[in-house]
Amino acid sequence: MTQERTGAGAAFAPHDHQRCQADALQVAEQRLAAKKARLTPVRRRTLELLLESHRAMGAYEVLERLAAEGYGSQPPVAYRALEFLVQHGLAHRLQRLNAFAACLHPECEHAPAFLICRVCSKLAEVPAGYLQDELGELSQDNGFTIERLTVEAVGLCAGCAKAGAA
Amino acid sequence: MTQERTGAGAAFAPHDHQRCQADALQVAEQRLAAKKARLTPVRRRTLELLLESHRAMGAYEVLERLAAEGYGSQPPVAYRALEFLVQHGLAHRLQRLNAFAACLHPECEHAPAFLICRVCSKLAEVPAGYLQDELGELSQDNGFTIERLTVEAVGLCAGCAKAGAA
């Protein structure tokens, strides 16, 4: 089961996205309930927006959608909801894109690496725990303690490669 | 010799920084000459600024320094010089910081991982070729081709840890 969800190409490959979304939402509800954190309407809606596709969305893109649906229209509205989701492991921040994406396996694995297709902008999350470990060892030798690790790869996904995108 | 320069803690540990700078500049000159790319005054000065410390500098910090020395005072001046250095492998862009840093071993290794101390903001470059390879294999299995990889770890360096920084 973990295997099923952590397959690197999951997001790029065709899959039952309805269920993919529903699962993620359910996990979110459970996790937040357990932590006594509140999945308020804006926060929930923000997560839903991120889950719509496997693309990363900019904060302002999220904001626009939220505003159109009657939520606040100022940047902090989006940034706060996104930050909340990130803090609770339900979304990730992509440094290379100044953007955010829903976490695809919030239940397990907490050291993801991202594969970002530069053509379709979809992204996949692959387990990177072992990368963290390896790098962790190497840096510990030098007295450096890793607290957070960002691994982001930009490239070309199978679909776009096949479609002949340069 | 490669060993000497790629030691992970190089930047954090005390070292002959004068020479460290001089070496980097010399390598830069050679490399650019070989490529027939021009190390103009702004570009050279920008590299020198980045080499002053082992910290990453924001584009606007660089700009301010350049402007104070009589160069142009508008953002493109800094961004262009920095982009040039990055393109030629003489500097790196740190996604997590919106900042730039001089490349510490431009002669070899082209898949660096960064260790960024969140207290003193110094950073070290460690070889990550093997990380790239491992991740590359994993993603290739799924048809994804990595073009550029970003590995940035934020944490605490030995010095700051010892100094009791939280």
Place this chain on the structure above:
DNA sequence: TAATCAATGTAATAAAATAACAAGTCAACC
């Protein structure tokens, strides 16, 4: 029910990055 704390909303601003265009510099060539 009053007091408190978390969450939302807005206005204003800061910080980071890019686009578009004019002017200058430099090397190579005739």
Place this chain on the structure above:
DNA sequence: GGTTGACTTGTTATTTTATTACATTGATTA
């Protein structure tokens, strides 16, 4: 030596991304 053409620098203006500060609302609990 002068001219062409590519590269480099500079400026103005604008866009994109992110934060600060403060008022207001809503939920929680003592």
